[in-house]
Amino acid sequence: MSVLTRLIPSPVVVDIRSGALDDLGLILSDQRIAPSGRLAIAISPGSGQALRERFAPVLPDADWFTDADGTIDGAVRLADSIKKAGRYDTVVALGGGKVVDCAKYAAARLGLSLVAVATNLANDGLCSPVATLDNDAGRGSYGVPNPIGIVIDLDLIKDAPPRFVQAGIGDVICKISAVADWELSQRVNGEQVDGLAAAMARQAAEAVLRHPGTIADNAFLTTLAESLVLCGISMSVAGDSRPASGACHEISHAFDLLFPKRNALHGEQCGFGGVFATFLRGDHETARHMADTLRRHSLPVLPTEMGFSEADFVQAVEFAPQTRPGRYTILEHLNLSTDEIKDAYADYAKAISS
Template sequence: MPLLTRTVNTPLAIDVRRGAVADLGPLLADRRISAGGEVAVVVGPGQGERIAELCRPGLGKAEVFTVAGGTLDAALELGERLRRRNYDAVVGIGGGKTIDTAKYAASRYALPMVSVATSLANDGIASPVASLDHEGGKGSYGVQIPIAVVVDLDFVENGPDRQTQAGIGDALSNLSAVADWELAHRVRAEPIDGLAVTLARTGAEALVNHPGKITDDAFLTTLAEALILGGLAMSVSGSSRPASGGCHEISHALDELHPGAGSHGEQVGLGALFCTYLRGDLERFAQLASCLHRHGLATTPADLGLSDEDFVAAVHHAPCTRPGRYTILEHLDLPRDVIGERLANYVDAIREHLG
């Protein structure tokens, strides 16, 4: 009988703990990523520069590049600078913008990339996607998944709470994204990847059921692992499907219609909660609402400074942001007045549940 297998790209190493950064040099050597520290270290403003100094003793031949981060122009400029010397790898140290910039530049020139996250704001720390701003808005670009992922909880703890809260919203939204994917599979026979579903849902389930707070190491570890699993799920499926559904469509619409209303994680968390309500899954709705509220995330449009009319307009516009993706929003295809009625009922349900 033939043995059927498939190859799954995953990082060679994942290290989530306090003090992890101090062992970056040995990790690169032990995993044969870079025996002599011949790496390009990419840092952004803030904690990234501090971490680079901490790593320097173990990376004797490293060259440090400081980037503004987050734009396609910055990533292309970094790539041009990387061409001038042979590097074993690129080490991106910082938040999501810095890491996405490093991922794109490293992939463009076929260099392995190590992700050293100073915050847990989104699943970009381990995903095969780089989100970068350009003249026309924001684009998502396919890149190679990081060859190693390091999360030092000391630096996560010292960062803004709002970044960690955003990461919670992003990780929890996978529950809604997976439900949308399963809906598309049932209704439109869209192919679905069971392993990707398992990875995305397992991390989010662990998070939504965790009793800890963002000040607890055990909770932060669970959050980091949930975000990493979400990134791996996208790598396995070859698309953002397991981590992006109607929740992300709503967030994209808010970015277009009301830029700056909230962080990506706050918006997709709210979008996931509203989509879950539309789906009629009241048990999951109550579970998500309790978790988001417990960690200080938005559960109503007003929590983001939006009027009901603002949110209705975003939900109505949301399917236009991702043509071809089938979610609960496309499935119901609600006119604006009906979205308004559903939102009013949703807000009542939130008040009843949260008191």
């Protein structure tokens, strides 16, 4: 009898703990990551300077680059700067989501591996096979390899603005809705669901949803960080963003495209979008549980709590299916009219407030 297995793209190193950065030099000296010790380290133009001052003495063979500004142009500049500077074993992204996404794109462009050293937990991009970058049309998603290493120092995460950690909670919890959308498409359209990818994303979300701690607790931060990593790997398992992105992300992308000057975070929008989509699906009990968890972590559950009016929200829901053509979610399934969206939102707002 033959035994069939599959190889899952995943990091060779995942280090999530207090004090992880104290061992950064040792981690990066791993022969699987940097056999010659030649590192190209991407940091943000501003706040990254303090990190450079801390780590430059312990990484003497590293070169530092400050082109990572969260745009596709910045990612291309970063790749060009690294290419011109010399030969490297790997690219290290040291910072938040913008730095990580720029570095992922640049590393892919150069055929180099990437180590992501996260300074916040705002979304699942730190381990996903996708780089989300601003471009002339607004924002785009670009396929890239998974990072070869993930380093998350909980002490550094606690120093991040709380909002940039809370947002990650929303981006994880919404996977409950994303997986449900995937399974809906399977029932209606026969779309194939990868059971392992779905299980990884759903269980990651459930772990955060049911954890009693707060972002002040190392135990909760560990669960959140591990869940974000698992969500990223679930996309690699599926070969698609399906296990992590459904109506929740369609609504978030619609907000981004229609109202680009608003300052709501991706994870905030996705968390809210996931609750609303779950309510639309008729699973009101789960929607209330999700909403209660978001509230407990000081995350928005209404558009007005993110600076959007009810009319803005209705416009976003109408536009949302256009952000992912071909993707089937509860929004495409119900195909609600403007008045039906208004009525559904009124019912939702009443239900989660009761």
